[in-house]
Amino acid sequence: MIYGVFSDVHGNYEALKSALAFFKKNKAASFICCGDLVGYGPQPAECVKAVMGLENLAIVLGNHDAAATGRMDMKWFNGNAIAAILYARCNLSGAELAWLTGLPETVKTPEFTLVHGSPRKPLTEYVLSESQFLENLPYWDISPCFIGHSHMPVYFRQTDDAPPETDFLRPMSRMLLGGLRYVLNPGSVGQPRDGNPRASLGLYDSQKKSFEIFRVDYNVTKTQELMKKTGLPQVLVDRLAYGL
Template sequence: MQVAICTDIHGNRHAFEAVIAAAQAAGAEAMWCLGDLVGYGAEPDACVALAREHCSIVLAGNHDLAVTGALSLEDFSKGAALAAQWTQRTISEETMAWLSELEPADESHGYGLFHASPRDPVWEYVLSPHTAEGCFRATDFPVSFVGHSHVALSFSWLEGEPVSGTARRDGTELDLSVGRWLINPGGTGQPRDGDPRAAWLLLDTEDARASYRRAEYDIAGAQAAIRATELPASLADRLQYGQ
């Protein structure tokens, strides 16, 4: 089965729509979202509606949990807290109720799916081999997918060798049949690896391969939507730089 995996949508409808269209064009038969449907962007209701229509698995990210009140805003940066408060005031009751039902991890589909990490599905950033090794030891899944850092990267652990990892670019393919893997598809709605295009991953479950993908989207449209609200202008500015 071909599965499209995305994460960190953050209320960016334009980016999410572009990834959905790209995934459909690539033959994806299912879509999994690793969380943070809402947060920094201006169209949270629209992103939740798209996820409900197109995603068979949706996890709760820390920003989703902040908006629903499951996490204290004291644990967030000033900009993130302001965005969460704006989202709380803006979203519909239906969106709030649906977000409140989500969990930050799913282990029922043959892969480890975590918003942040196997050790801490809500908060841990997996950005180093040392952290990745701890995460490998915390789960028995040969392949796990995580989000949260907004950076497209992967870590692998081959028997008898140390954990290694690197950032990944558009078109990179991984052979998941060898070793163990911890994979981040990159941020869809707010990439932070210098590439402003919306990030996602195509997983081939039969051939045990994964391919990193990027989708062009209307960045100016997403920026205009943010600037038309009370959200900080910096959240719009950063989109064009992929930071």
């Protein structure tokens, strides 16, 4: 089975459309979404609608999704994020809000584990270090474990006879997962933060046990124009051009 793996769309429908076109071209007929469909971007409803319509979808709740639906306190967010979360809340239909509210925090299947932040704190922890990876090992079992939240395409790997290993996932470098335990982050579709503004996403082949990262172009300017029209904070508009 080939899964299209994506995360942190954040209301950026232009980026999502490019990501879904890439998945279609590469024959990914199943999907893994690591959360944060809304927040930051100008088209939360379009993004929720498009993802709701995907067949064979595994998806978890992100912290911005949780805040937009009232499942999470706004104290976790800065002022710019709150402005965008409130914008999303006002723009989602009742059916879209109900669907988001019902998303689980953790998904376990025979082929992978899925959370937004980390297995032990699905809505709040950013996994960015080997020590956090080690501390989280008791909280999940089926490898790989897909995560999002940091907007960084990174992997963590447990080796048998050495300290755990982590690195950035570079585009087109195929990772063979073998029998070890992996945490994999596909990066962000709608607001990359690794200095590369192109949408980041992954393909997971559960038969071959391989994972590969790709970057795809999208119309950044169009998203920025829509954000300006809606009055979303300028700093959120500017960062998209730099991937920050």
